[in-house]
Amino acid sequence: MNQSGLSNEIYIDVSGGSNLRLDAFLAEEVENLSRSKLRDLILNGNVLVNGKVSKPSYHVKDFDKITVKMPPPEPLELIPEEIHMEFLYEDDYFLAVNKPPGIVVHPGAGNREGTLVSGLLNYTDTLSTLGGTNRPGLVHRLDKNTSGVLIVAKTDEAHWKLGALFAERKIYKEYRALVWGIPCPTNRVIETYLTRNPRNRQKYCVSNTGKFARSRYETIESFGIITYVKVIIETGRTHQIRIHMQYVGHPVVGDATY
Numbered sequence: 001m002n003q004s005g006l007s008n009e010i011y012i013d014v015s016g017g018s019n020l021r022l023d024a025f026l027a028e029e030v031e032n033l034s035r036s037k038l039r040d041l042i043l044n045g046n047v048l049v050n051g052k053v054s055k056p057s058y059h060v061k062d063f064d065k066i067t068v069k070m071p072p073p074e075p076l077e078l079i080p081e082e083i084h085m086e087f088l089y090e091d092d093y094f095l096a097v098n099k100p101p102g103i104v105v106h107p108g109a110g111n112r113e114g115t116l117v118s119g120l121l122n123y124t125d126t127l128s129t130l131g132g133t134n135r136p137g138l139v140h141r142l143d144k145n146t147s148g149v150l151i152v153a154k155t156d157e158a159h160w161k162l163g164a165l166f167a168e169r170k171i172y173k174e175y176r177a178l179v180w181g182i183p184c185p186t187n188r189v190i191e192t193y194l195t196r197n198p199r200n201r202q203k204y205c206v207s208n209t210g211k212f213a214r215s216r217y218e219t220i221e222s223f224g225i226i227t228y229v230k231v232i233i234e235t236g237r238t239h240q241i242r243i244h245m246q247y248v249g250h251p252v253v254g255d256a257t258y
Contacts, residue, residue, distance in 0.1 A: 014064040020209065022049065022066075023056040028195045028210045030068060041068065078107065078134070083119030088149060093158040095120075095137070099150050105141040107134055120152060127152070128159035139163055140236065145254075148175065166236065175231045175241055176220075179250040182227055186219035190244045194237050203257060204239050206247050213237045215244045226253060 012029055020028075023042060027035040038047075045053045046069040049060075060066075083103075089096035099105070099116060106117045120127060120137055127137035130153075137152040139162045153159035165171050195210030197203040214234040221228045227250070231241050239258070245251055246258040 010068040010070060012066040012068070014060050014066065015062055019059050019061070021056060022047070022054055022058040022060055025060045026066075026068065030070075034201070038068075041071070046071075078121055078136070079113070079118060080122035081114065081118035082122050083114065083116070085116070085119050085123070087123075093154055094162075095124075095152040095154060097150050097152060099142055099147055101145050101147045104144050105150070106138060116150070124154070126154045128154060128156045130156050130159040130163070140166060143239070143242075146175075169234055173233050173236065175233070177229055177231060177241065177245065178253040179227050179229055179245050180253060181225065181250045182222050183217065183219055183229065183248065183250050188217055188248065190215045190217070190248060192244065192247065194240065194243060204237070204243055206243065211235070211237050213240050213244065215240060217245070 010030060014025075023035055023039045026038045026042075026047070030038060039056045041047050042054060042056045047054060048067040048069075049058060050065055051067075086098040086100075087095060088098055097116070097120075104115045107113075107115050117134075117136060117138065128139075129136060131138045137154065137159075139151060139153050139159055142148050142150060151162060153162055191212070191214045192206045193208060193210040194204050194213045195207040197205045212235060216232045216234070218230045218232075219227055220230055229245075231245075233240055237243075242252050242255050242258045246255075251258055
């Protein structure tokens with residue numbers, strides 16, 4: 001499935017012979033909305049299949065083109081906060097910030113303060129708006145306990161161009177992690193489909209359907225029961241590295257979720 005969308009609409013080109021009900025398919029493809037919420041969107045005519053209003057029971061087919069008109073996010077009161085951040089690069093269009101572990105990227109349920117966005121708003125009043133009112137400047141994100149470089153868009157044009165590069169998988173993404181055990185083989189490509197865990201909607205799992213995910217790990221050094229690895233991801237799925245390393249029997253050290 002190819003998915004894009006830089007406004008309040010998401011466009012999905014179906015491939016891979018899904019044959020799921022429309023509401024079930026969208027529950028796997030669209031983040032942050034429950035199946036019941038998506039069903040309401042379908043019934044209210046906010047989901048089009050090949051340009052026409054459809055039903056939740058419609059079975060998705062190869063080459064279908066789906067448009068989802070997303071509800072606007074409930075606006076939060078974003079308060080600028082003085083948060084120490086290391087900026088690696090800045091020009092008129094972009095910022096590159098080194099996100100430390102333990103900080104949430106944007107406000108959400110249970111995380112209203114102390115986010116990276118709050119620090120960005122304190123640093124500059126020039127941030128793109130295409131990410132929505134709650135995510136100014138954000139083109140991508142990192143998990144709370146992951147450290148690394150975030151590219152922030154300062155203009156809407158820069159946001160659009162960066163979003164296209166991510167969608168076309170032209171951004172190189174490399175991570176480092178400590179994992180349990182000694183991976184064998186020492187280098188490996190992992191290809192699976194990922195979907196929401198039906199028993200816990202906050203987690204994802206390997207499945208026969210869902211979003212395609214491809215990772216490659218390379219062993220840097222082993223320390224007996226723990227190994228230091230480099231992981232390159234060619235797709236950017238939620239929790240991808242954590243799920244893939246757990247899938248091959250070497251979960252990330254310190255990851256209480258997987």
